[in-house]
Structure formats: structure tokens, C-alpha cells
Amino acid sequence: MRIAxxxxxxxxxxxxxxxxxxxxxxxxxxxxxxxxxxxLNTIDEQNQFKALMGLYLGFSFLWIFxxxxxxxxxxxxxxxxxxxxxxxxxxxLSWFLDGTPTFAYQFGVSAELFLGxxxxxxxxxxxxxxxxT
Numbered sequence: 001m002r003i004a005x006x007x008x009x010x011x012x013x014x015x016x017x018x019x020x021x022x023x024x025x026x027x028x029x030x031x032x033x034x035x036x037x038x039x040l041n042t043i044d045e046q047n048q049f050k051a052l053m054g055l056y057l058g059f060s061f062l063w064i065f066x067x068x069x070x071x072x073x074x075x076x077x078x079x080x081x082x083x084x085x086x087x088x089x090x091x092x093l094s095w096f097l098d099g100t101p102t103f104a105y106q107f108g109v110s111a112e113l114f115l116g117x118x119x120x121x122x123x124x125x126x127x128x129x130x131x132x133t
Contacts, residue, residue: 009125010073013118016064017080020111021060029053037102059083074123081119088112 032038036057037077039048059079091109095101 010077010122011067014067014076014080015116015124017084017115018060018063018067021056025053025056025060028056050096075131077119077123081116081123083116084119085116088116 027035029052032040032049038049040049062072062079063076065072066074066080088109088111091101091105091112095106095109100106
């Protein structure tokens with residue numbers, strides 16, 4: 001199977017997103033204190049992080065569909081842009097209002113904003129119009 005250059009340009013950030021978001025989803029859902037300075041003390045807090053896990057996994061499945069099925073690519077790009085930019089901007093707002101987070105979250109801001117902006121570029125440059133898959 002030959003991979004077109006436009007597929008690589010369009011789908012790379014979706015692949016990167018899946019490779020990061022899926023493991024983070026499971027960490028948030030089952031053991032957030034193992035990687036982050038997060039300590040859940042109530043059932044409601046645990047419930048909230050399991051819901052975040054479900055949300056992260058749901059979007060990841062959509063991005064995977066977009067990687068492998070052309071008819072899902074545009075919606076995968078749009079949802080990835082919204083997901084990444086909203087996370088990045090929310091974290092940036094927290095950084096200014098609440099103080100400097102740990103390095104993992106500082107890196108997250110940059111990575112999420114980059115992936116969101118890359119998605120906008122890919123969508124606007126019409127690389128998503130190829131139908132090789």
C-alpha cells in the first residue's frame with residue numbers, strides 16, 4: 001500500500017494525537033497521581049476523571065476512523081482542531097490565572113496549540129480532499 005505525501009501531511013497530527021491522548025486517557029481514568037500532581041479524594045472526582053477518559057477515548061476513536069477512512073477525515077480534522085485548541089487555550093488561561101503548572105502541563109500547552117494550529121493548516125490547505133483510503 002502506497003501512502004501519498006498529502007496523507008502524511010494531513011494525518012500526522014491525528015496519529016500523534018492518538019498516540020498521546022489514548023495513554024493519557026487511561027492515566028486520567030485509572031491512576032492520575034502516577035503521572036501528574038492530581039490526587040482524587042472523592043467518588044465524584046474519580047467519576048469526573050473516568051468521564052474525561054471516555055471523552056478522550058471517544059475523540060481518539062474518531063481520529064482513528066479519520067486516519068483510515070476518507071469519509072471521516074474532515075470531521076476528524078475539525079474535532080481534533082477543536083479538542084486541541086480548547087485544551088491548549090484552557091491550560092493557557094489557567095497558567096495566567098492560577099500560576100505555573102508542572103512541566104508536563106507546560107509542554108501540553110505548547111503541544112496542544114501546535115497540533116490545533118497544524119490541523120487548521122491541514123484543513124485550509126485542502127490536503128484532506130484526497131480519497132486514497
